[in-house]
Structure formats: C-alpha cells, structure tokens
Amino acid sequence: MxxxxxxxxxxxxxxxxxxxxxxxxxxxxxxxxxxxxxxxxxxxLHDFLRTAGTLTHAERMVIVGQALLMLEGNYVHLPLKSAMHAVNPVQRLRLLRARLLRQTDATMDPERTFHTEMSAIFHSVRDLHTNYLLPQPFAxxxxxxxxxxxxxxxxxxxxxxxxxxxxxxxxxxxxxxxxxxxxxxxxxxxxxxxxxxxxxxxxxxxxxxxxxxxxxxxxxxxxxxxxxxxxxxxxxxxxxxxxxxxxxxxxxxNAPAMADAEVLTTAAASMGLDLHADETGRARALLYAPRAVEQQALGDAAVELSTEPAEVGGEVPSTMPLVFRARSVATAAGTFAHLRVFTFNVPDPAAFVAEFVRLVELLPQDGLILDVRGNGGGHILASEFTLQTLTPRRITPEPVQFVCTPLNLEICRRHEDNPTDQIDLGPWFPSLDQSVETGAIYSSAFPITPEDGANRVGQRYFGPVVLVTDARCYSATDIFAAGFQDHAIGPVLGVDDNTGAGGANVWTHGLLKALRDVPADPGSPYVPLPKQADMRVSIRRTLRVGALAGTPVEDLGVRPDVRHEMTRRDVLHGNADLLDAAGALLAGRPLRRLGLVTATQDDGTLDLQLTLAGIDRVDVYVDGRPRGSRDVADGTTSFAVPDGAGAGVVQVQGFAAGVLVAARTETL
Missing domain, CATH: 2.30.42.10 (PDZ domain)
Incomplete structure (x- = not known):
C-alpha cells in the first residue's frame, strides 16, 4: 500500500x-x-478509528466494577502506591461509577473519554504491571x-x-x-x-x-x-x-505473544512482565527483524544450529531468535562473549535455560557480557533458574507476599493443597488466614521459584560475567538483576540510574477468575469482561535476598555498580563504547575452568576426568555425600570414587585460597 x-x-x-x-x-x-x-x-490511523466506539453503557459498568474489585481486593501495592504517589485509584473508580449511574446509552460520554479516564486511573499508581487493557478493536x-x-x-x-x-x-x-x-x-x-x-x-x-x-x-x-x-x-x-x-x-x-497469561497454568501464575515492553519488543521485531519473527514461528526447523565455538565477530544461531542473540565481540580490552536476552516471556523455563547454556558454552569463555537491556521480563522461573548457571553459589530465590484481603484469602484457600492445576498457594494461606486476627498488611513471604529447580543445573559458565541493564528492564528482569547482584555474580553496568523497578508477580483478570472458579463457584465476584477488555494487577510483591534481604524491588529497582551514558557511537555503531566499558570490567578478573567427564569402570569405580584452571582444591560429592578432597593445579586430573557406579548426581566444587570459585553438577 x-x-x-x-x-x-x-x-x-x-x-x-x-x-x-x-x-x-x-x-x-x-x-x-x-x-x-x-x-x-x-x-x-484515521481509518482504523472508524471501527472503534462500540462499548455499551452496561459494558462500561461491568469494566468499572471489575476494576474496583481487583484494585481493592487483589492489588498488592495499593498501600505503597497510595502513600508514595498520593493517589487514590479506588475512590476515582467509585466516582466514575457514580457518573455512569447517572448516564444512559444515549447520554454517556464518548468512548474515548471513558478509556482515557480508565487508563489515567490505572496509570496513576505508576506500576507497569497494573494495566487497563483496551477492548476490541484495540486489542x-x-x-x-x-x-x-x-x-x-x-x-x-x-x-x-x-x-x-x-x-x-x-x-x-x-x-x-x-x-x-x-x-x-x-x-x-x-x-x-x-x-x-x-x-x-x-x-x-x-x-x-x-x-x-x-x-x-x-x-x-x-x-x-x-x-x-x-x-x-x-x-x-x-x-x-x-x-x-x-x-x-x-x-x-502485532506479532503474537510467546506465552499465554490467561490460562490456568504454572507459567501464567508465575508471570512477571511489563506488557508494554513485550508488545513494543514484538512490534520492533516486526518492523526491523521480520526474519526473526518468521524463524521464531517455525522453531528449530528454520535455524541451522552450530556445534562449533563462535569465531571473533561471529554469531551463534539460536532456536529462539526473538529471545537470544549470541555472538563473540572484540572490545578494547579483549574478545568476550556477548549474549543479549530480549525477553524471559517463554512458556517453558527449562527449555529457556537449556538454550541459554548451549549458547554460552559455544561463546568465548574468558568473559561474558550478559545484556538484558530492554527486557520487560516474563516467566519468573526462567529468570531465576538462569542465575545458577553463572555462579558456584547456591541460589536463594526472591520471596513474594500477598496483600492481606478477604479476596486473596479465598483464592489461596481454594489452592492450598496444590490441586490438579499445579498452582500451589498453600505456603501463603496460614498467614493470610491469621491476618484476620492480627491485622497484618502483608502475608508471609515465600518464593515462587522452587529452590531445588533454581539449583538443579548448576554452574555452566566459569568466566567472569558483567550484567548490562537499563531502565526498560522490568519485572522478571528486575528479579534477575536483583538476584545477580544479591549473589555477587559480577558487576552490574547500567546505562540508566535504575532498572524499571517492577517488583511483583502479575495476574490478569482472566487468571484470577479461573483461580476463583476452581472448584466451581457460582458466587464468584469475577465476571467476564466485554469485547476482549482485560486488566492486570501486581498480585505478589517481591523482596530481595542477601545483603539487602527484605528490601522491596518495587519503585526502587536495581542500582548499577557502574554507570555508562549511551553515546552516539553506541546507538549508531553497535554499542561500541558500551561494549568497551563492559570489556574493561571483565579484563583482569580471574579466569576459572572446571570441566567434568564421567566414566564407570568395570569394578564399580566412578572415574572423574577434570579440566581445571584458576583452582587449587576440589571437593567431590556424590548424591550429596562428600567423597573426597584434593589439592590440584591447572591442567587435567582424574579423581576415582570407589563404589560410585549407579550414583545419580555428582558435584565437584573448586576453591581458590579457600574460597568457592567454581562448581560443576552432572546428573549421571
């Protein structure tokens, strides 16, 4: 056209x-x-707008009523936002409802006025998780x-x-x-x-x-x-x-989303996503990388996978081209791996981690520039599962809290015993139930991410790592950046003063309705929304671990350890100055190697072949039990574990001057 x-x-x-x-x-x-x-x-635009404007008065009343229900009964940040930004979205919705009650289909305001007021109410809390989503034809x-x-x-x-x-x-x-x-x-x-x-x-x-x-x-x-x-x-x-x-x-x-937040699944219940960033990212892919959109739709069949390490300046093709871009880059301080993670919005966190590991193992091992700029988040499990691959330390997932309301209490009561939908809200139920007596504002805090899953794979990249962030990083990416910093994985290099500061798990109106209807509940206050309208709210707020344990992520975000202003050379020539700044942070940091190959001998001995660098001692555990310790030097060495045949998991921990610096876990 x-x-x-x-x-x-x-x-x-x-x-x-x-x-x-x-x-x-x-x-x-x-x-x-x-x-x-x-x-x-x-x-x-003017042609498109001719198709808008079909909401009836009754449909507007439904939308306002459901918005009141969610903000008053589910929204975890309502006490914080009301105080911090001096706003009262609940009262504004009541006033809007009162105006609607005095109107009819013939006298009601233009539809754009209604949408403007609804959007302004949700925007007033300054929370990118909490949205009024417009109906047809805008959806x-x-x-x-x-x-x-x-x-x-x-x-x-x-x-x-x-x-x-x-x-x-x-x-x-x-x-x-x-x-x-x-x-x-x-x-x-x-x-x-x-x-x-x-x-x-x-x-x-x-x-x-x-x-x-x-x-x-x-x-x-x-x-x-x-x-x-x-x-x-x-x-x-x-x-x-x-x-x-x-x-x-x-x-x-727009290009279709990669995960569905409406259906009753673990993925939907574990979502932490800035929907605007996700929508904008997919739109930009359509505009500037349409081939990647086609490849993502076709999956593995559209990508010729490589098993060879990346050459300097070369890329490693990914099975998830809208999720990852992996390449080797030359900086002023040397050649390093550069892995861009565009989104965590995937349906399968295990597949995400597997592809992440495959890519980093084909990239240079002397240092990794992990770039999450513009990543609006997605599956919280995908973000927190990934942290283990970069550190020998045990990962502690961030805990989350509900706000104590009768509506949240009833939802958790219905999912206290981990029913067939596998959404287990049991850990939060006792404190919500107790809050009726204590008057507590928030429930007790427990992680969404299972701790065993956050540590099952173990470290897979042993070089130094620098994380690059900006203010578009949000939600699950905020959680990832906070975990990266809290576990002291490496320095955070920020092109803005903060990440986006979205510290919450987000649920849609459709998911809340589905949760309340298990088992079937004819008295549920949630009713269907008209013409594909929808809403989302922050349902559980996240708290940091480590040195900042208990600090909320919302509104504060993650402050970088080092700040870099984006230059003209950056925006026009492939982030050249930014990559040089990241390379300077990696240069001179200790390099570690811990390769592991296992074999079982005829006499039942488990033979471990180790490839080591930057490590002076190894401790070996088989199925969680210590089986030996040895002083080592750079190079290769073998370690025999008598009667190790039939073992399930072996872990080798590497130390330098008494400090844990590398760990390798293998399932046999």
Whole structure:
C-alpha cells in the first residue's frame, strides 16, 4: 500500500518571537514520507478509528466494577502506591461509577473519554504491571511510525538520533544518523517529557525511556491511539541542513505473544512482565527483524544450529531468535562473549535455560557480557533458574507476599493443597488466614521459584560475567538483576540510574477468575469482561535476598555498580563504547575452568576426568555425600570414587585460597 508521495518544498522564513537563532532558516524543507507500509495489513490511523466506539453503557459498568474489585481486593501495592504517589485509584473508580449511574446509552460520554479516564486511573499508581487493557478493536494492535529514535549523550550534550528505518520508508534526506530537534513543533526533549508523564514508570529513569519509546511505537492494547493523525519531525540532515518530515501514524496487528497469561497454568501464575515492553519488543521485531519473527514461528526447523565455538565477530544461531542473540565481540580490552536476552516471556523455563547454556558454552569463555537491556521480563522461573548457571553459589530465590484481603484469602484457600492445576498457594494461606486476627498488611513471604529447580543445573559458565541493564528492564528482569547482584555474580553496568523497578508477580483478570472458579463457584465476584477488555494487577510483591534481604524491588529497582551514558557511537555503531566499558570490567578478573567427564569402570569405580584452571582444591560429592578432597593445579586430573557406579548426581566444587570459585553438577 502506497501511503504518500514524497514532496520537498522550501519553507518560508519567518520570525519567531523571542528567538534570535537560526532555528528556522530559509534552507528548511518539508518532506512528506512515501513508500509502502512496513507491516502487512497496516492502515492509516484515521481509518482504523472508524471501527472503534462500540462499548455499551452496561459494558462500561461491568469494566468499572471489575476494576474496583481487583484494585481493592487483589492489588498488592495499593498501600505503597497510595502513600508514595498520593493517589487514590479506588475512590476515582467509585466516582466514575457514580457518573455512569447517572448516564444512559444515549447520554454517556464518548468512548474515548471513558478509556482515557480508565487508563489515567490505572496509570496513576505508576506500576507497569497494573494495566487497563483496551477492548476490541484495540486489542492486539499497534500504532507505529517507520523509524526508531534513541537518546544518547556526548560531552554532556543529550541528543535524539534516528537509529533504524523500516523497510518502505522513502525520504532521501531522512536516514540513520539524523538528529531530531523538534517533534510536532515542540523541542524533542520536551516532547519526550510529555510522553513520559503519560506512562506508568516506577521511577524517573523508567518514565523517560518509555517517553522515548512511545515517540514511534505504541501498543493500542495498553494506550489510546495518538491524538495526532500524523507527526511532523524536524531534524538535521547529514549536511547539517534543517528539514522536516511528515509521517502518518499507521496501525497494524502485532506479532503474537510467546506465552499465554490467561490460562490456568504454572507459567501464567508465575508471570512477571511489563506488557508494554513485550508488545513494543514484538512490534520492533516486526518492523526491523521480520526474519526473526518468521524463524521464531517455525522453531528449530528454520535455524541451522552450530556445534562449533563462535569465531571473533561471529554469531551463534539460536532456536529462539526473538529471545537470544549470541555472538563473540572484540572490545578494547579483549574478545568476550556477548549474549543479549530480549525477553524471559517463554512458556517453558527449562527449555529457556537449556538454550541459554548451549549458547554460552559455544561463546568465548574468558568473559561474558550478559545484556538484558530492554527486557520487560516474563516467566519468573526462567529468570531465576538462569542465575545458577553463572555462579558456584547456591541460589536463594526472591520471596513474594500477598496483600492481606478477604479476596486473596479465598483464592489461596481454594489452592492450598496444590490441586490438579499445579498452582500451589498453600505456603501463603496460614498467614493470610491469621491476618484476620492480627491485622497484618502483608502475608508471609515465600518464593515462587522452587529452590531445588533454581539449583538443579548448576554452574555452566566459569568466566567472569558483567550484567548490562537499563531502565526498560522490568519485572522478571528486575528479579534477575536483583538476584545477580544479591549473589555477587559480577558487576552490574547500567546505562540508566535504575532498572524499571517492577517488583511483583502479575495476574490478569482472566487468571484470577479461573483461580476463583476452581472448584466451581457460582458466587464468584469475577465476571467476564466485554469485547476482549482485560486488566492486570501486581498480585505478589517481591523482596530481595542477601545483603539487602527484605528490601522491596518495587519503585526502587536495581542500582548499577557502574554507570555508562549511551553515546552516539553506541546507538549508531553497535554499542561500541558500551561494549568497551563492559570489556574493561571483565579484563583482569580471574579466569576459572572446571570441566567434568564421567566414566564407570568395570569394578564399580566412578572415574572423574577434570579440566581445571584458576583452582587449587576440589571437593567431590556424590548424591550429596562428600567423597573426597584434593589439592590440584591447572591442567587435567582424574579423581576415582570407589563404589560410585549407579550414583545419580555428582558435584565437584573448586576453591581458590579457600574460597568457592567454581562448581560443576552432572546428573549421571
């Protein structure tokens, strides 16, 4: 579909009151972008909006009533958010309901007004887990412009640069590297601030990055369509000439989600996801990496897997191309592994960990740059199961708490004994039941992630690791970053002052309704929502472990150990300065190796062949029992365990100067 004809014309010079610079010189030109839509099925925004506006008065009453039920009866952060942000979303919903009671189908407000009020109420708590999800025709759709803008800082000066163009955009002077100066006539930093104020980030850094993201991509499931039907972008071209581009907003179906949070499964009950980040990530994949979307849909059949270690500058293909990007990178400090984890939103955490291990074992072993920027989270078990692969220490999963309400108490009572759906809420039930007498605000804290699963695989990468974060990291990724820091796995290198600070497990209205209906409950207060409308709330809040044990993650997030400002070289040349900064943190750190090959001899002896580096002592355990200890040196050595045949699990722990530095666990 051709969207427009490219036109370039001189803009008249005019005086700007109070301005003495040459912001609007005679060379300024205006271009109307032309080309085909980047995503098949795209339509202009004004055409899409003709299909909206079908909610009846009765349907609006249902939506408001269910929102009141969830925020008052399930929302774990309500006491914190009401105090911290001086808001009262429950009272605002009551007022909205009162206004609706005075209206009819003939006199009710326009539907956009209703959606605006509902969205504003949910956004007021500044919690990206707690959302009002718009009904048809908005569900599953995105609004987009065919280019991406990123923020960078050089020499103390902040700028906004175009870093990617979608296929089909045709504007000769508008390309990668041009600097955006104004957005619809506003200075671009002001436009970003206005957008940031509309979004529910838990801290200033989280709101800012979402202000940048929303310039060009918006999930209509979570946010109303843009007020403007087209955008006028002022920019400096490659020759420094000031120009303008006018682009229409387009609407298209988004790529499908990789996990379903509505069905009654362990995955749905263990979800920790910033839905906006997930929707935006899938939209960007459609725009800029459509081949990866196709490969993800086809699975293993679309990927030619490698069993050879990555060469310098080479990539290791993944069976999950929308989840991982694995490659070897050369930095100023040496060659290291770089593994990008785009999301934890997968249905099977064991498969996620298996692919993670396969990739890191094919990457350089002298240091790993683990990059989770932009990762909005997903399956909490996938995030916490992964930590064990990077450290010899035993992983303690983060504990979570319910807020004590009669509604949460009844749900936990129904799932106290781990029924057939395998969602076990029994650990939280006694304290919720007791709160009726004690008046406690929160239940006792227990982990969602089973501790045995968080330690079953054991360490698989033995080089030093640095974790790279930004303010888009949220939910399960917040939990992962907190666990990485709490278990002292390595330094955290942040491009923002905090992660997104989403410290909770999130449940949808559909999942809450399904949980309450097991066993069947004709008196359930949850009723179906109309026209695919939905809602999500933070249901259990997470607490940190280790040195910060008991500290909530919500609103605080994870502060990096080292800060790096993204530069123009970063956003235009593959994160070059960021990778150099990460490489500098890895360089000089001790290198460890602990390879293990097992064999059973005819006399029943279990023979262990060890490959070692950076280790001066090994202790051997078989099925949890100590079977020997030995001083060792770099190289290979063997260790015989008499009568070890038939053992189930062997673990070798490696020490340096009395400190545990490596561990290998193998199931025989």
């Amino acid at each position: 051709t969207l427009a004809t490219y036109v370039e014309m001189p803009a008249p010079r005019r005086a700007v009151e109070g301005r003495t610079d040459d912001l609007l010189p005679a060379e300024l030109t205006v271009a109307f972008g032309a080309g085909d839509a980047a995503i098949p099925g795209s339509v202009p 599953g759709m995105i609004a987009y412009l065919p280019f991406q803008v990123e923020r960078c800082t050089d020499g103390g000066r902040t700028s906004y640069v175009v870093t990617r163009l979608a296929q089909g955009l045709s504007a000769p002077t508008f390309g990668v590297g041009v600097e955006i100066t104004h957005w619809n006539g506003m200075p671009v930093d002001r436009a970003v601030a206005v957008n940031a104020d509309r979004f529910a980030g838990s801290n200033a850094a989280a709101r800012l990055v979402r202000g940048v993201d929303s310039l060009t991509v918006r999930s209509l499931r979570l946010h109303l369509p843009p007020d403007e039907e087209w955008v006028t972008v002022s920019y400096l071209d490659a020759q420094g000439v000031r120009r303008e581009l006018r682009e229409p907003w387009l609407v298209a179906p």
